[in-house]
Amino acid sequence: GVSFHVFDAPRERGGYFERMAAVNVSGYARVIPFEPLGPSLEAWRPSLARLQSSGGEGFMLREPSAPYCAGRTASLLKFK
Numbered sequence: 001g002v003s004f005h006v007f008d009a010p011r012e013r014g015g016y017f018e019r020m021a022a023v024n025v026s027g028y029a030r031v032i033p034f035e036p037l038g039p040s041l042e043a044w045r046p047s048l049a050r051l052q053s054s055g056g057e058g059f060m061l062r063e064p065s066a067p068y069c070a071g072r073t074a075s076l077l078k079f080k
Contacts, residue, residue: 001028002028003028003029003030004028004029004030005029005030005031005032006020006023006025006029006030006031006032007032007060008020008068009022009023009068010068010070012068013067014067015064015065015066015067016034016062016064016065016066017034017064019068020034035047037059037061044059044079047059048079048080052080057080058078058079058080059078059079059080060076060077060078060079061076061077061078061079062075062076062077063075063076
């Protein structure tokens with residue numbers, strides 16, 4: 001089976017939550033869920049360990065109020 005995973009909505013305005021609220025998926029598409037990790041790096045480490053033990057690489061950390069930005073940006077970082 002083939003499925004499409006929606007990570008963001010570049011054509012929508014607003015922060016991440018506003019953009020994702022505008023996404024309407026059906027059929028083979030699904031939205032990747034957002035999960036708050038906690039207030040500090042140390043709070044993230046257990047979640048990262050669980051993700052990596054199941055084959056994941058890391059988390060994408062984003063500033064939820066930042067508008068969409070193509071390319072590299074300080075408002076979206078990979079934590080691995």
